[in-house]
Amino acid sequence: xxxxxxxxxxxxxxxxxxxxxxxxxxxxxxxxxxxxxxxxxxxxxxxxxxxxxxxxxxxxxxxxxxxxxxxxxxxxxxxxxxxxxxxxxxxxxxxxxxxxxxxxxxxxxxxxxxxxxxxxxxxxxxxxxxxxxxxxxxxxxxxxxxxxxxxxxxxxxxxxxxxxxxxxxxxxxxxxxxxxxxxxxxxxxxxxxxxxxxxxxxxxxxxxxxxxxxxxxxxxxxxxxxxxxxxxxxxxxxxxxxxxxxxxxxxxxxxxxxxxxxxxxxxxxxxxxxxxxxxxxxxxxxxxxxxxxxxxxxxxxxxxxxxxxxxxxxxxxxxxxxxxxxxxxxxxxxxxxxxxxxxxxxxxxxxxxxxxxxxxxxxxxxxxxxxxxxxxxxxxxxxxxxxxxxxxxxxx
Numbered sequence: 360x361x362x363x364x365x366x367x368x369x370x371x372x373x374x375x376x377x378x379x380x381x382x383x384x385x386x387x388x389x390x391x392x393x394x395x396x397x398x399x400x401x402x403x404x405x406x407x408x409x410x411x412x413x414x415x416x417x418x419x420x421x422x423x424x425x426x427x428x429x430x431x432x433x434x435x436x437x438x439x440x441x442x443x444x445x446x447x448x449x450x451x452x453x454x455x456x457x458x459x460x461x462x463x464x465x466x467x468x469x470x471x472x473x474x475x476x477x478x479x480x481x482x483x484x485x486x487x488x489x490x491x492x493x494x495x496x497x498x499x500x501x502x503x504x505x506x507x508x509x510x511x512x513x514x515x516x517x518x519x520x521x522x523x524x525x526x527x528x529x530x531x532x533x534x535x536x537x538x539x540x541x542x543x544x545x546x547x548x549x550x551x552x553x554x555x556x557x558x559x560x561x562x563x564x565x566x567x568x569x570x571x572x573x574x575x576x577x578x579x580x581x582x583x584x585x586x587x588x589x590x591x592x593x594x595x596x597x598x599x600x601x602x603x604x605x606x607x608x609x610x611x612x613x614x615x616x617x618x619x620x621x622x623x624x625x626x627x628x629x630x631x632x633x634x635x636x637x638x639x640x641x642x643x644x645x646x647x648x649x650x651x652x653x654x655x656x657x658x659x660x661x662x663x664x665x666x667x668x669x670x671x672x673x674x675x676x677x678x679x680x681x682x683x684x685x686x687x688x689x690x691x692x693x694x695x696x697x698x699x700x701x702x703x704x705x706x707x708x709x710x711x712x713x714x715x716x717x718x719x720x721x722x723x724x725x726x727x728x729x730x731x732x733x734x735x736x737x738x739x740x741x742x743x744x745x746x747x748x749x750x751x752x753x754x755x
Contacts, residue, residue: 360743363450364418365441365460366394367425372418375480375537375657376456379732380418386736390418393444394460395425425459428608438466445472452742455506456480462498465505474742477503478510480537481654481676485519486577500524510738512536512655515675535680536655538728539664546666546720547641555642559628561598566706569600569643569667571636571658572650574611579649579672579693581612584621586698587647590706591626597706601629602639640665644712645705649693653677660726663687668715670701680726686719 362383366372372380372392383390423440426433441463445453453475455464461477468475484495503509503524510530511517517531547555553563561567568587572578584599591597601621605611613621621627633639636658640646646662646669653676659669660680669687671677683689688701705712 360452360739361389361391361448361450362739363391363393363445363448363453365453365455365464366392367427367457367459368395369420371457378540378728379735381416382732382736383739384416384418388739391421391444391448391450392418393421393423393441396420396422425463427459434463434466437463441467442469449473452476452739454478454739458483458499461506462502465502468505475506476508476510476738476742477506478512479516479520479654480512481652482511482516482519484523485675486652496523503527503529508742513676513679516654532731532734534730534734535660535726536731537657538731539657539660539726541664541723541727544637544640544661544664546716552641555638559600559630559639559642561628561642562596565596565598566594567598567600567642567644568647568670568702569602569639569645569662570647571602571639571662572648573609574601574603574605575609576612577609577651579647579651581617582649582693582695582698583647584613584617584627585695586649586702587627588617588620588624589695590699590702591624594703594706595626597626597702599627600639600643601627602631602633602636604632636661637665640667643667645670645702646687647671647698647702648677649690649698650674650677656680663719664723664726666716666720668705668712668719670698670705686715686722 364372364376372394380390421444423437425437445467451473453464453472455461455477457480461479464477482499484492484499487495500523503520504527508528508530509520510532511520512532514531517529520529556563556565570580570583574580587599621629630639640662646659646667648656648659648669649672650656652674655676659671659677662669663686669681671681671687671689672693673689673691678689681687681689688705690697690701
C-alpha cells in the first residue's frame, strides 16, 4: 500500500504520528509525508534531520508550505503542489490531519484520487461567536464533504460535524484519540523527581503546578496565570511552571500589568517550548489546563501516565481524559476564583494528590498509543480494499 499523510508541519507528524509511521513502514507500507518543513519555534529545526536523507523504514518527506489562517492565495498555491504530488505518487490512500492541511487537501482533491480521508484533531468553530463561527463552520462543512470519510477524536465533535455536514461519513475513534507514548511518560522515582526540581530551582516541599501548551486564551493560559497569582499570594511554597511558547496568530490574554507580574514573580518559572516534557512533568505535582475546548488533549494523557493529577475545565476533550475526583478535578464553573480555590485544595491535600496519582498510574494503559496505531492500521486496510477503484464512496 502507498500512503500519503498530509500534515501542517513535520513537528506535528513527529509528535502525533511518528509511531504510526514507523509501524506502517515496518509492515511494508510505502509512507509519504507532505508537510511544511518549518514551524514557529526555531528549536524544531533539528526534527528535520532524520528526513534529510531518505533511509529505509522512514517516510519520504515532500515539503509543501501549508499555512494557518485565512490566506486564500497561499492555500491555493499549496493545493496545486499537493495535487501535482498526488498525480505523481498515485497513493492508495491520502490522509489529511489538522484544519490547515485538511482545507488545502479539500481544495486539491480531484475526482481521480483514490480513498481520501481526514482527521480533525479538534474543532475551532464551536468556541467562536457571530459571523466568525458561521464562516468557519461553513468552511469546515464544505471541506468535510470533499472527503470520503472524516474522523474526529471524540463523540461530541462527531455529532457537531454530522450536524454541520449532514450525509457525510463522520466517525470517532474507539481509542483515546492518538494516545501517548506511555513507555516514555513514566512516573518518576523520588530521586528523579528531586533532581528535576533541583534543576528548576524548586525544593522538595514546593507544590508545583504546571501549564503545558501554547500561551493563548483558548487554552486557558491567562486564566491559569490569574488564578495562580490570586492563590499564591498566601502560599509561599506554591510554584507555577509554564512550558510552551506564544502563538503569533493568537494573544495570550494577559494585560501588560499581568505580564510584568509574571516576569517579576519568583514563584513562576517559564521555560518556553521543550522537547523533553517528561523532565518537567517529573517535577510537577498538578497539571493545569482550563482550555475552552479540546479534541483529545495529549498533554493531559502524558501527565496522567506519569501520575500527575490534572486540574481542568468541564469541556469537550478534557472531560474525556480526566475523571473528576478520581485522577483530577474537572471544574464546571472554571472562573478565576474557582480555579484558584481548586489549586488551594490540591496544594493543601497531599493525600488527595497521592490518591489521584496512584489511580492515574494504575489506569495509564488506556492512553497507550498502540491502541490508536492498531485502529488506524485497520482503517487503512479497509480504505485500500474498498478504494482501489475510483469511487466517491470509498471507505464508506
